[in-house]
Amino acid sequence: MSKKEKLKKTLVEQILDRANIAHQGLSLNALETSLLPEGIDYSDIYKTLALIGDKTGPLIGILPLSEHLNEKKLAQISGNKKVQMIAQKELQKTTGYIHGANNPIGIWQTKKFPIYFDEIAKDREFIIVSAGEIGRSVQVNPIQLAEFVHGQFVDIKTKE
Numbered sequence: 001m002s003k004k005e006k007l008k009k010t011l012v013e014q015i016l017d018r019a020n021i022a023h024q025g026l027s028l029n030a031l032e033t034s035l036l037p038e039g040i041d042y043s044d045i046y047k048t049l050a051l052i053g054d055k056t057g058p059l060i061g062i063l064p065l066s067e068h069l070n071e072k073k074l075a076q077i078s079g080n081k082k083v084q085m086i087a088q089k090e091l092q093k094t095t096g097y098i099h100g101a102n103n104p105i106g107i108w109q110t111k112k113f114p115i116y117f118d119e120i121a122k123d124r125e126f127i128i129v130s131a132g133e134i135g136r137s138v139q140v141n142p143i144q145l146a147e148f149v150h151g152q153f154v155d156i157k158t159k160e
Contacts, residue, residue, distance in 0.1 A: 012105045012132040016140065020147055023140040025131060028067055028140045042066055044135070046121065048102040050095050053080030056114065058094055060107055062129065063118035067157040074156045078114060104131040105138075108149035115151035117142065122153045 007027055009017070016023045024155070028036060030045045048070040049069055059078050061069050075083040090147050092098050093148060095107050104115050121142040132137045146153060 002024075004136055007136070010133050010136050011132040012103055012130075013138060015105055015109060016138065020083055021140065021144050021148055023138045026128065026139055027123045027135060028128075028137055029135055034055060040128065040139075042122070044126065044139075045098065048062050048095050048104055048107070048119075048130055050072075050091060050102055050107075050113075051083045052094075053083045055080045058086065058111070060081065060115040060119045061118075061156055062104060062115065062121070062151070063157050064120065064127075065110070067118065070158045073154075074116060077116060077152075077154045077156065096159075097130075097132060098134070098135050101130055101132055103132050103138075104145065104149045105129075106132045108151075111137050114135070116147050116156055117146055117151050117153050118157045119148075119153045120157065124130075132143045 013025050018070050045065045046062050047065050052058050061074050069084050086094050090111050095102050096110050107113055124142050127142045128137045128139045
């Protein structure tokens with residue numbers, strides 16, 4: 001790749017580099033499934049959801065794009081009676097990121113919000129999460145990522 005084609009590393013990638021966590025930066029639009037790089041499936045891409053608990057305040061839920069969050073399960077696991085998604089107009093003020101750029105690495109580094117990964121991620125070789133910018137992602141080992149952001153693997157997805 002020539003210098004002009006090489007993507008500048010995002011802050012998230014720089015943080016992972018400094019922490020010596022193996023990762024691969026990707027430029028992809030998760031909504032364009034027909035354009036995903038070879039070897040990457042839609043279920044490999046994870047969304048970072050920012051929620052607020054009635055007792056604990058902000059928290060983060062991470063699960064595949066192909067799954068839906070069970071807010072009742074996340075509330076119980078996180079010590080809340082109820083959790084709800086943070087309103088989009090409050091998102092950047094709360095997490096530091098706009099919709100589509102929320103990521104566990106940046107949020108942990110700046111906010112230290114509790115982070116909950118759906119347990120399905122634990123058995124994956126890699127997952128793909130946002131790299132803090134729209135259209136940019138990182139492929140990373142889920143166990144290493146969860147350890148780095150002090151995340152927990154729990155069952156937070158809805159049952160089919």
